[in-house]
Amino acid sequence: MAAGGCRYQFRIALLGDAAVGKTSLLRRYVAGAPGTPEPEPEPEPAPTVGVEFYSRMLQLRAGPRVKLQLWDTAGHERFRCITRSFYRNVVGVLLVFDVTNRKSFEHICDWHQEVIATQGPDKVIFLLIGHKSDLRSTRCVSAQEAEELAASLGMAFMETSAKNNCNVDLAFNTIADSIQQALEQGDIKMEEDWGGVRLIHKTQVPRAPPRQQPPGPCQC
Numbered sequence: 001m002a003a004g005g006c007r008y009q010f011r012i013a014l015l016g017d018a019a020v021g022k023t024s025l026l027r028r029y030v031a032g033a034p035g036t037p038e039p040e041p042e043p044e045p046a047p048t049v050g051v052e053f054y055s056r057m058l059q060l061r062a063g064p065r066v067k068l069q070l071w072d073t074a075g076h077e078r079f080r081c082i083t084r085s086f087y088r089n090v091v092g093v094l095l096v097f098d099v100t101n102r103k104s105f106e107h108i109c110d111w112h113q114e115v116i117a118t119q120g121p122d123k124v125i126f127l128l129i130g131h132k133s134d135l136r137s138t139r140c141v142s143a144q145e146a147e148e149l150a151a152s153l154g155m156a157f158m159e160t161s162a163k164n165n166c167n168v169d170l171a172f173n174t175i176a177d178s179i180q181q182a183l184e185q186g187d188i189k190m191e192e193d194w195g196g197v198r199l200i201h202k203t204q205v206p207r208a209p210p211r212q213q214p215p216g217p218c219q220c
């Protein structure tokens with residue numbers, strides 16, 4: 001269904017190791033949409049199986065209203081062949097690590113490489129996310145080294161917390177603005193057989209009823 005007044009749909013995936021907080025970040029973002037009732041406190045999220053889908057409308061700074069289709073992928077290795085099949089149709093990726101889990105930070109290059117290997121280097125906008133920034137005492141990845149990694153991979157970096165609702169909207173606004181900018185500058189182009197960016201028409205033209213076939217010669 002066309003979303004009211006929307007021009008584009010952007011597909012964005014969250015990738016990163018198991019338990020870094022991808023589902024929590026996404027749920028926090030989707031629950032924060034204007035007009036959404038205050039959510040009930042959620043039970044602990046279960047590990048994601050394969051890929052789960054969310055969406056939220058967003059008014060971009062540059063003007064257009066977009067629908068973000070958000071794909072929450074399982075971080076566990078055993079789902080990798082399922083999640084990998086989704087990389088081809090995304091225009092944005094949040095690469096998420098947990099600031100208290102050094103291994104999840106060290107694996108960011110592998111996640112990045114997986115997407116590049118599928119999509120090529122020029123079709124995806126990345127944003128590096130250091131998540132669980134509320135856990136100050138157990139942090140083991142500094143903002144500075146994460147910034148350096150992000151710069152070396154040609155992307156921006158941001159820290160978030162689903163628990164404190166810190167920078168959650170900002171992270172999604174930032175990646176959506178960057179996608180919009182890349183589209184305007186022609187760095188990313190819409191293609192028929194690619195689902196990363198889709199044009200959504202404001203009003204759907206009702207389909208013409210099927211044409212009545214003129215009655216053929218009687219077969220009996």
Ligand SMILES: Nc1nc2c(ncn2[C@@H]2O[C@H](COP(=O)(O)OP(=O)(O)OP(=O)(O)O)[C@@H](O)[C@H]2O)c(=O)[nH]1
Binds near residue numbers: 020073076160161
């Ligand atoms: N302190 C803190 N804990 C968090 C935050 N976000 C998520 N968590 C906790 O981290 C654990 C894993 O969260 P999930 O959202 O399930 O992680 P995930 O990356 O989606 O995991 P997979 O689906 O297995 O890939 C849960 O116990 C969450 O409550 C946060 O911002 N701060």
